[in-house]
Amino acid sequence: AQSVTQLDSHVSVSEGTPVLLRCNYSSSYSPSLFWYVQHPNKGLQLLLKYTSAATLVKGINGFEAEFKKSETSFHLTKPSAHMSDAAEYFCVVSDSGGGKLIFGQGTELSVKP
Amino acid sequence: DTAVSQTPKYLVTQMGNDKSIKCEQNLGHDTMYWYKQDSKKFLKIMFSYNNKELIINETVPNRFSPKSPDKAHLNLHINSLELGDSAVYFCASSQVRTGGVTEAFFGQGTRLTVV
Numbered sequence: 001a002q003s004v005t006q007l008d009s010h011v012s013v014s015e016g017t018p019v020l021l022r023c024n025y026s027s028s029y030s031p032s033l034f035w036y037v038q039h040p041n042k043g044l045q046l047l048l049k050y051t052s053a054a055t056l057v058k059g060i061n062g063f064e065a066e067f068k069k070s071e072t073s074f075h076l077t078k079p080s081a082h083m084s085d086a087a088e089y090f091c092v093v094s095d096s097g098g099g100k101l102i103f104g105q106g107t108e109l110s111v112k113p
Numbered sequence: 114d115t116a117v118s119q120t121p122k123y124l125v126t127q128m129g130n131d132k133s134i135k136c137e138q139n140l141g142h143d144t145m146y147w148y149k150q151d152s153k154k155f156l157k158i159m160f161s162y163n164n165k166e167l168i169i170n171e172t173v174p175n176r177f178s179p180k181s182p183d184k185a186h187l188n189l190h191i192n193s194l195e196l197g198d199s200a201v202y203f204c205a206s207s208q209v210r211t212g213g214v215t216e217a218f219f220g221q222g223t224r225l226t227v228v
Contacts, residue, residue: 034216038154043203044219088154099144099209100169101217103156 002027002093004074006104014112019078021107023091026072032094033074034101035065039087047089050074061085086111116140119204119220126194127228134189134223136204144168144209145187146217147179150201159202162187163209194227201225 007022025031035047048059055067065076074091091104119136126132138145146169147159161169162181176192187204201224207217 036219043221044156044205046216046218049216090156099207099217100146100158100161101148101205102158106154106156 002031002095002102004033004091004093004102004104006089006091006107008107009105010108010110012110012112013081015083016080019076019081019085019109021076021089021091021109023074023076023104024072025074025091025093027093033065033067034092034094035059035063035074035076036090036092037087038090038106044090047076081109081111083111083113085109117204117206117218117220119202119223121223122221123224123226125226125228128194128196130194131190131192132194132225133191134202134204134225136187136189136220138185138204138206138218140206140208140218142206142208142218143184144207145181145184146205146207147187147189148203148205148219150203150222152200156203160187160189191225194225196227199225199227 003026005024033050036044037047038044047063048057050057050067058064063078089107092101117138144163146161148156150156159173160179164184165181178190181187201222203222204220205217208215
């Protein structure tokens with residue numbers, strides 16, 4: 001069965017410094033992986049997706065993620081944090097049947113001025 | 114022009130009542146979902162419909178009944194509401210393809226509070 005584990009429940013960075021949100025996945029086949037962001041009291045917005053075309057995936061708002069099969073990881077990074085990046089981030093894997101999405105536990109990103 | 118819209122955004126009701134949440138998507142997707150987000154922000158799928166047919170039903174109490182009148186709509190009816198049903202419910206849609214799935218588009222959520 002597919003699963004994802006987000007290694008940090010909370011990450012705090014200063015504005016202008018790099019962001020790293022860690023995610024490991026478990027899948028018996030080549031997975032489809034996503035990162036979603038949820039701002040307070042808002043819905044979920046897709047940041048980026050991996051579907052085996054390229055291991056380095058670029059998303060919106062300067063975020064990117066690298067798929068590393070040998071490490072079963074899909075970490076999310078951004079070179080320079082902005083105050084507006086403060087939100088909850090979810091690493092997600094797609095199940096093979098019916099398009100079901102399996103969510104990680106979420107990582108809350110705080111950005112200090 | 115909202116892609117996935119759900120109503121109402123907030124719902125406060127007493128225990129034992131019956132309530133419905135509506136969802137509509139204008140993306141032309143063939144698959145729609147209901148997800149539940151608990152107080153710890155954990156998201157888990159409840160139901161999935163593909164072209165009006167139920168394809169995923171994840172150990173959800175019988176008090177929850179989804180209904181899909183057409184592939185653009187998926188409603189959620191909840192009978193005999195309990196305190197533990199308080200959560201944020203998200204509707205989503207996607208296009209399921211052979212060999213993979215597109216990303217899901219989510220509505221803004223319905224915050225249900227049972228008192």
